[in-house]
Structures are given as structure tokens and as C-alpha cells.
Amino acid sequence: MKKDSAPKLVIVGSIGIDTIETPREKRVEILGGSVSYACAAASFFVKTGMVGVVGTDFPSEHRNLWKKMGIDLAGLQTEEGKTFRWSGVYEANMDNRRTLLTELNVFERFTPELPEAYRDAPYLFLGNIAPELQLHVLEQVRSPKFVLIDTMDLWINIAREKLVQVVGKCDMLTLNESEARLFTGEHSLMDAAKALLAMGPRFVLIKKGASGSMLFSKTGIFLLHAFPLADFKDPTGAGDTFAGGLMGALAESGGTGETEIRRAMLYGSVTAAFGVEEFSLERLAVLDRKQIEARAKMLRSMCAIN
Numbered sequence: 001m002k003k004d005s006a007p008k009l010v011i012v013g014s015i016g017i018d019t020i021e022t023p024r025e026k027r028v029e030i031l032g033g034s035v036s037y038a039c040a041a042a043s044f045f046v047k048t049g050m051v052g053v054v055g056t057d058f059p060s061e062h063r064n065l066w067k068k069m070g071i072d073l074a075g076l077q078t079e080e081g082k083t084f085r086w087s088g089v090y091e092a093n094m095d096n097r098r099t100l101l102t103e104l105n106v107f108e109r110f111t112p113e114l115p116e117a118y119r120d121a122p123y124l125f126l127g128n129i130a131p132e133l134q135l136h137v138l139e140q141v142r143s144p145k146f147v148l149i150d151t152m153d154l155w156i157n158i159a160r161e162k163l164v165q166v167v168g169k170c171d172m173l174t175l176n177e178s179e180a181r182l183f184t185g186e187h188s189l190m191d192a193a194k195a196l197l198a199m200g201p202r203f204v205l206i207k208k209g210a211s212g213s214m215l216f217s218k219t220g221i222f223l224l225h226a227f228p229l230a231d232f233k234d235p236t237g238a239g240d241t242f243a244g245g246l247m248g249a250l251a252e253s254g255g256t257g258e259t260e261i262r263r264a265m266l267y268g269s270v271t272a273a274f275g276v277e278e279f280s281l282e283r284l285a286v287l288d289r290k291q292i293e294a295r296a297k298m299l300r301s302m303c304a305i306n
């Protein structure tokens, strides 16, 4: 691969075949996984490289969709066996979700290996995988300008020490409010963010679902409400879509400061709002930059105070 065609953003995470039940609809064996949502969102902004694993059963139509979206697949591994399966059911209010099945399959033996062309990528998003694998990725990149890390309750509970270690090497940590409380033992999000910043990252981004997100740094706080939607179909992967859109927009800007991150959050929020309108990548697959810009303008004006 030519140097100038190397991805500007690399994203590592899970690839799943999901079965999802909402009060209105059940969808069986659809494309999911943190890296799938995040790369799809980021691909509207910059060339994005995917690092993940699928089994030999993985449908070629999903791979073709990623290619159509312009995602670089040089970091996608195919291993003998079945792709990771996940299944969840949403309660009537769509806020609470119960996991029905997690079948790791090839994901259990996943060791992320970055192709040579990915190792100089200036922007890196360590999606939700085991902290020791996130560390393994960090060891392979040469001098990234900005690294975002995501995690989940599982790793906070079973691999806390490694997680603290890897968080300390990243520029920004993103997690949802219950995870921030679990990780720090602090109920107040202000106190939780302070404890998380003390682990080393320059920024902590706490996600609050449809209520939006809060960016904390040593010098202040920025609040952004989610783009208000009258209706949505499936919130699965919304956090990954938000983070992917944010990192794509940040990489496109070339910056790493608070001003650029605030603007990138706006794009993350808008991209996630499109993503939840349909299951899987179905809405993102037919989305274009013009539609993103139109909603970004609307969200900006909804937040403006003079």
C-alpha cells in the first residue's frame, strides 16, 4: 500500500453477528460489533482502517458493504471457525437491554495485529476489547497523535488493573455513566470524571445515551445534548457510532485540542442519531455527508446561546 493511501484513523474492536429484539421487531443474524459501527461512522470523514476478526462463516455481503463504505480492510483477520455471536432484548422503554447470548467463537482467540501501513496512523480508537489486547495494539503503533479508548463493565470488573494501565497511556477515555461510577466508586459524575482524569488521560467523555454526553478536562466541562429524534428503531452500537464519528471528524480536522474535540462530538452525536434510525448499518449505508452536515447545522443552532 502506498504511504498516501494509508488510513489516517485505525479502529480496533469486536465484529459480531447480532440477534436483536425490540418491542416492535426482532432481527436475526445481522451485522454488528463495535468496530463495524465505529468504522462505518468514521468513514464519512477520513480513510479508516478496521482491525478485527471474523470466522469463515462470515457473509461476504457484510464485507462488501464495508468496502462500499470505503473502509480499509487490510487489518481484518479471517480465522477458521464461527464469527462472534451476540443477542440482546430491549425492554418496552428501549432504555434497558438484557443480553441473552454471548458466543465468543473466533473472538476468544483474537490477537489484534496491525498491518505495516496502519502503524503510523495519527489517530487510533481502541474499541471495547480486553485491556491486554488494547495494550498490545498500543505497542504496535509508532507515535499516534491522539488515542481514544472505550471499555465496558466486564473489563472494569475482571481486568481493572490492566485497564487502569492502558487508560493511563491514552489521550481520551470514553464510557457511559454507569461504567464511570463502577470504575471509580463515585456516584457524582464530577467526582468520577476527576478520578478518571487522575488515571492520566487528558479528556474523559461520559456518554448519557439520549441525554447526550459530557466532556471533562482538567480545565473544564463541555455538555452536548444528543440530536433529538422523534423515533428510532435500534440503539445497539450507538456509543460506538458516536465514538467512531467523533474520531473520524477529529482526524479530519487534524487537531487534538478541546475546540476540535467539541466540534467532533457534534459530528459523533449526529452520526449516532442516524445510526439508531435503523438496525445494524442499514441507515449508515445510505447516508451521505450532505445529510450529516444538515443535521450538524440543526444541532448547532439548537445548542446556541447568545
Ligand code: AMP
Pocket (backbone or CB within 6 Å): 014, 015, 016, 017, 018, 031, 032, 033, 034, 086, 102, 128, 129, 154, 235, 236, 237, 238, 239, 240
Ligand atoms: P453497545 O450497544 O455499545 O453495547 O454495542 C453493541 C455491539 O457490541 C453489538 O453489535 C455486539 O456485537 C457487540 N458486543 C456485545 N457484547 C460484546 C462483548 N462482550 N465484547 C465485544 N463486543 C460485544
